[in-house]
Amino acid sequence: MLSRIASSLFWIGRYIERSDGTARILDVHLQLLLEDPWIDEDTACRSLLGVMGSDAPDGVLAREDVLRILAVDRTAPASIVYSLSAARENARRAREIVSTEMWECLNTTAARMPRKVTSDKVHEFFNWVRDRTALAVGIMDSGASRDDAWHFFTLGRSLERADMTARLLATRSLTEASGPSWTTILRSCGAYEAYLRTYRGVPSARNAAEFVLHDRLFPRSILFSVTRAAESLRDLEPRLERAGVSDRALRLLGQIQSELEFRPVAEVLDDLPAHMSSIQEATSAATEAIRRRYFPENVAPSWMGDAR
Template identity: 35%
Template sequence: MLSRVANSLYWMVRYIERADNLARLIEVNGQLLLDHERLDSERLRAFWKPIILSTGDETLFSDLYSEAGSAEVIRFLTDDRKNPSSIVSSIAQARENARMVRDQLSEELWEELNSLYLFINSRDGELLLSADPTRYYETIRRATFTFHGIAAASIARNEAWEFMDLGRHLERADKTTRFLDITSFLPEEEVPANGTATFHWTAILRSCGALGAFRASHQGEPDPDSVVDFLIFSREFPRSVRFCVDRIDRNLHRISGAPRGTYSNDAERVAGRLLSELSYGSTEEVLESGLHQFLDQTQEKFNSIGEELFRTYVLLQDANNARPPIPAANMSAVVAWQMAQQQQ
């Protein structure tokens, strides 16, 4: 497969998954706040700011907004085109990647993505976001579900599918860790106490679409130990970190042809090591060493997998052979170049 085709398919699905996760996060937290009208403006800011911190976009947000209230955070994550990771920007970039590889996609898949793109850029979409945000985010989520369903039903299980599936699970695992990390940035008085059911843990489960599955396998209300265990180490729930990393490892080995348990490139090496850590790790160890530290290190490994994937399959092989390996300290420049290509 051509490297540009693989790259476009990979990022197309990553952007769709990103839009879905952000829509879920905003919708869930917005609805929960309606049940906590007693929160004053200061506590509202304390509730929304951690969401920005967990996404890693605090620098860009502070450059664009002076306040971190509900309206500012929601706009930044939803339809601010200056934010390359907003819902509107993600869908636009997904469509642009799909446009470049239309011959690899079914007609139904392209039509669904194009319809979603037209909706978010239409006057009707703007009015719906203003008048009924819940329906707006629900429309986006249902469209992304339909997109994934059409892809699963119409894409041959070849390299194209493996790159698409890889992008979906890498983005999904990253967002699960970031949603869990929200509690790390809450003010001390807002941090849920161990064993205490609070709307924060319920919001995290709902943001990951995990509340129903959690209740089916756990008795009692959500608490830190059970939520962390479920969203990180579950082998059955499709949005848990462990489940996603297992799929990432499988996708990488199907692309390269190397047997699982071995590695032929650094992306497979990092993914295999991370899968081993998750397979033999425990919630007690994570909480004892610090949840934020564990999540931060895991996110770095996801970034490393993405960078090594780009180095192995997107950069020209001749260029790789003609010059020494790119130092890790310079990988940010490679990622910046990649994002510039995507924007163009």
């Protein structure tokens, strides 16, 4: 496969997942700002922009500013509209590989993105974004052969999901006194009902964090996402060496797996932001290693204020 095509498929997967994750995080936290009058809105908005890797503008910030910057600003790399437009552009570059259904899905989504979202349509907009990204993923999963094209798409999507879940968990500590509850965190990543079926009880900090971080069966957990990314790397280039692992990206993902597998969840909760930051740094380093290995001529798109 041409490196140009591999790069496009990898970033289609990442941008689709980034759009979905950003919509989930914003849906939770903008609603929280609306419902809780005791939150310092300016501080919370700046913290949220920081977690999402976007620089905060001067002046007092409100939820409308966050919505504009992270949802509909076509020049902000962390925004939803930027990600969906970039996914569409990468699909155009790989048109000989991308299916007609996928192209039409991404093209229609980018064309219908609004330039402004009114306050009464915010939740509806985020639901629409999640529906469109789910459609794109469903098209790929249900209609694509499990060849290199699918593995590059899945590799990008899995790395981005691990990163976005880490960002979501990092927001738990934005405002400790009135930050989102673990029930809200679980709902925001589509994990609440799966959690209830697994633990059969009201979410506690330990159980909820363990589920989203360490569960091997839940597809949105960080461990599941990292494991899926590592499997795609092995399928793209099976190991030939008898000892050790020579692929840097695979080593980095293996180190994350080991941390998640063997570090007690209580230790993670003691300093959740630091542990989530280390996961984001590792996924960024793995992305750079993949770029150098498979598509070195391309510069990896980056979040503002982020190493990627």
